[in-house]
Amino acid sequence: MPRPAAFQFSPGSLRCEGDWRLPDVARIERALEGLPVDDTDTLEVDTHAVAQLDLGGSRLLARLAERAQRSGVRVNYHVPDAHRNIISLVETVPRPEVFHKAGPGPLGGIGRAAVEQWRELLGFLAFVGETFHELFLRFSQPTRFRPLRLLAEMEHGGVRAVPIVAVLSFLVGVVIAYQLSTALEPYGAAVFLPELLTITILRELGPLVTAIVVAGRTASAYAAELGTMQINEEIDALRTLGVSPYDMLILPKVLGLLLVLPLLTVLADISGMGGGVLVNWVAHGQGVASFLNRLPEGMDQRHLWLGLSKTPVYAVVIAAIGCRQGLRVARGAGGVGQATTRAVVQAIFAVIVVNAVFSVVFNMRGL
Amino acid sequence: MEAGRREPLIRVRGLVNRFGSTTVHQGLDLDVWPGEILGVVGGSGAGKTVLLRALLSLRQPQAGSVTISGDEMVGVAESVLRRRRQRIGMLFQNGALFGGLSLLDNISFPLREHTRLSRAVIEDLALIKLRMAGLDAKAANLFPNELSGGMVRRGSLARALIMDPELLILDEPTAGLDPVNAANFDELILDLKSLLGLTVLLVTHDLDSLWRITDRVVFLGDGRVLEEGSVEDMSRSEIPQVASYFKQRRKH
Ligand SMILES: Nc1ncnc2c1ncn2[C@@H]1O[C@H](COP(=O)(O)OP(=O)(O)OP(=O)(O)O)[C@@H](O)[C@H]1O
Ligand SMILES: [Mg+2]
Numbered sequence: 178m179p180r181p182a183a184f185q186f187s188p189g190s191l192r193c194e195g196d197w198r199l200p201d202v203a204r205i206e207r208a209l210e211g212l213p214v215d216d217t218d219t220l221e222v223d224t225h226a227v228a229q230l231d232l233g234g235s236r237l238l239a240r241l242a243e244r245a246q247r248s249g250v251r252v253n254y255h256v257p258d259a260h261r262n263i264i265s266l267v268e269t270v271p272r273p274e275v276f277h278k279a280g281p282g283p284l285g286g287i288g289r290a291a292v293e294q295w296r297e298l299l300g301f302l303a304f305v306g307e308t309f310h311e312l313f314l315r316f317s318q319p320t321r322f323r324p325l326r327l328l329a330e331m332e333h334g335g336v337r338a339v340p341i342v343a344v345l346s347f348l349v350g351v352v353i354a355y356q357l358s359t360a361l362e363p364y365g366a367a368v369f370l371p372e373l374l375t376i377t378i379l380r381e382l383g384p385l386v387t388a389i390v391v392a393g394r395t396a397s398a399y400a401a402e403l404g405t406m407q408i409n410e411e412i413d414a415l416r417t418l419g420v421s422p423y424d425m426l427i428l429p430k431v432l433g434l435l436l437v438l439p440l441l442t443v444l445a446d447i448s449g450m451g452g453g454v455l456v457n458w459v460a461h462g463q464g465v466a467s468f469l470n471r472l473p474e475g476m477d478q479r480h481l482w483l484g485l486s487k488t489p490v491y492a493v494v495i496a497a498i499g500c501r502q503g504l505r506v507a508r509g510a511g512g513v514g515q516a517t518t519r520a521v522v523q524a525i526f527a528v529i530v531v532n533a534v535f536s537v538v539f540n541m542r543g544l
Numbered sequence: 545m546e547a548g549r550r551e552p553l554i555r556v557r558g559l560v561n562r563f564g565s566t567t568v569h570q571g572l573d574l575d576v577w578p579g580e581i582l583g584v585v586g587g588s589g590a591g592k593t594v595l596l597r598a599l600l601s602l603r604q605p606q607a608g609s610v611t612i613s614g615d616e617m618v619g620v621a622e623s624v625l626r627r628r629r630q631r632i633g634m635l636f637q638n639g640a641l642f643g644g645l646s647l648l649d650n651i652s653f654p655l656r657e658h659t660r661l662s663r664a665v666i667e668d669l670a671l672i673k674l675r676m677a678g679l680d681a682k683a684a685n686l687f688p689n690e691l692s693g694g695m696v697r698r699g700s701l702a703r704a705l706i707m708d709p710e711l712l713i714l715d716e717p718t719a720g721l722d723p724v725n726a727a728n729f730d731e732l733i734l735d736l737k738s739l740l741g742l743t744v745l746l747v748t749h750d751l752d753s754l755w756r757i758t759d760r761v762v763f764l765g766d767g768r769v770l771e772e773g774s775v776e777d778m779s780r781s782e783i784p785q786v787a788s789y790f791k792q793r794r795k796h
Contacts, residue, residue, distance in 0.1 A: 199708050200630070200659035231708035231740070233661070236668050262739050270668045271681040408643070512643045 180228065184209070189217035191241070194226040197234025209241050215248035223255040230260050236267040297523070304501040305493065308431055311423040326429035327436075334395045334430070335437030339444065341394070346378075346386050346445035350452025353377055358460055367461055371471040374453040380480040383446040385532055388491040391438060392524035396499035399430055400520035403503025404513035412504070422504075431496040438492040439485055446481070483544060487535050491528055498524045551614070553578045553711060553743050554599060559608035561594050568594050570767030572608070578710075581737060581744040583754045583775075586764030587789065592747045593637060595764070596713055599745075600634060601625050612711065630658055633704030637715040639696040641688040641703070647674070648684040651702045658707065670706065677702035678732055694721050697729070705736065712736075713745045718753055730756045751775075751790070763789070 180195040182202045242252040315321050361367045406412050412422050457463045502520035554576035561569040568591035576582050597603045601617040610617040641650045652670035677698040718726035754775050762772040763786045771786045779790040
């Protein structure tokens with residue numbers, strides 16, 4: 178049975194008792210720090226009554242002795258042979274010359290963060306450029322495409338995202354339809370609901386919701402997968418084996434997303450409209466048939482195509498951010514977790530920025 | 545062996561470990577006595593790492609019991625295990641240093657988690673352990689990906705020792721080290737053992753290491769302990785598997 182660490186102190190003498198072992202010895206650290214050891218010329222430290230002494234316990238003694246010696250007190254140890262080695266081990270602490278590197282300070286911190294963001298942007302653009310460069314190189318060597326990898330990526334990024342995209346866009350459709358119809362009803366304009374829904378969902382929300390869901394799901398998955406491979410030196414191993422990571426990993430991911438994102442968006446459009454139809458039916462008693470009847474006028478095809486025209490850009494941005502963050506894990510940049518988080522945050526941010534740019538451009542062109 | 549040492553520090557009885565249809569251990573019995581350095585050898589895939597993981601209850605065996613200083617480790621709540629594991633230092637086969645922490649933070653991590661010592665003392669102790677593990681203080685600020693393989697090994701030894709455990713479990717500590725470094729590492733283990741009164745369980749393929757530091761060796765094969773004894777006994781074993789293992793290794 179371990180006995181608690183304890184001591185008896187009278188000016189000039191410290192008698193230690195019990196087991197001075199981790200983690201229990203932490204209890205008496207405070208009390209030891211508070212001992213007035215600087216009143217006498219000598220301090221006698223006796224550990225004969227200590228049954229078990231480990232490095233933690235002896236370091237506490239050593240610190241006490243250091244404190245006493247700083248105020249000119251002589252410290253005499255009275256220790257059994259068994260303790261001698263351990264105590265001598267902890268007498269000095271090897272300290273590196275530079276210890277905690279000084280931070281940049283608040284202003285410097287802002288500057289660094291700004292430069293860091295700027296570099297991120299440049300790095301991202303460079304990566305997209307590199308990816309397309311590699312892609313165009315492949316056109317002259319079509320055998321280097323890997324259809325199976327591409328299909329696998331399409332399944333992971335596309336097929337498996339079907340349920341969540343469908344459910345979320347359906348719910349968004351429901352919410353939008355309710356909001357629109359409460360706004361329209363006072364003017365007796367509820368009949369225009371189908372038109373408005375079409376514009377909102379096909380042009381804006383369908384593509385955006387899909388892109389955000391995919392950014393959260395797939396950018397993180399890419400970053401985690403590539404980051405883990407990078408840490409295990411698997412990517413270096415690929416290179417060594419004469420296989421380009423672009424062929425094997427990056428191009429299939431980018432192309433796969435490029436192919437599935439428009440499809441997912443169409444799905445989101447359909448199920449979002451489904452949500453709208455449901456609300457229209459429940460709230461206004463307008464059946465599916467009458468909703469569909471109104472569609473040909475309201476649903477200018479323009480909106481569908483405008484909405485879909487954004488998706489390739491989203492796809493490239495999401496895939497490129499995910500892959501780049503994964504590959505960056507390399508050395509020192511901080512673990513896979515951080516890369517994953519950064520990938521998701523950047524991808525969602527980029528999607529929303531791209532969407533805003535599209536809106537402005539479309540508006541200026543009068544589309 | 546003198547009286548009073550008869551109670552083994554680790555007692556394994558009837559351990560069974562299976563992965564799907566592969567049986568790794570089939571009723572394995574093992575005793576580790578306090579204060580000894582026990583070598584565990586066996587071919588690649590013989591189940592040495594799995595045994596160590598079962599000892600620490602990092603995996604749940606299909607059957608059998610493991611006690612460490614009389615405390616059962618199998619089928620015990622994680623909260624109870626946490627306390628029991630504090631008395632054990634484990635050096636994983638690949639180091640397993642936390643990538644996001646500097647070496648110093650890696651080493652002091654268990655102290656920060658399990659004790660209420662002040663930062664200054666924790667830092668002192670971590671730096672002392674770093675020196676004991678044979679690393680320069682300059683390495684304290686480096687991150688694991690900035691260390692060489694041997695430094696990672698030493699760093700994780702320092703971390704395994706930080707709570708001043710009674711039992712040190714080492715999974716191939718000298719694999720991949722140059723012979724000089726490997727010999728130094730062995731010396732280090734011997735020193736630590738005599739200084740701290742450690743019991744050491746050592747998995748290794750390094751025959752030099754076995755000769756240098758172990759008191760006793762067990763050979764794992766066919767899911768159990770095939771042979772045990774001193775290294776000399778092993779090389780004279782009549783079990784063909786054991787004899788060929790030691791003969792093969794002799795050549796280089
Ligand atoms: N998580 C796991 N799932 C399935 N099988 C496993 C798992 N872990 C280990 N095994 C199997 O258990 C067996 C023993 O593995 P173990 O890692 O203990 O070998 P080892 O003796 O440590 O070998 P080495 O000397 O190469 O490290 C191997 O056949 C391995 O394939
Ligand atoms: Mg192993």
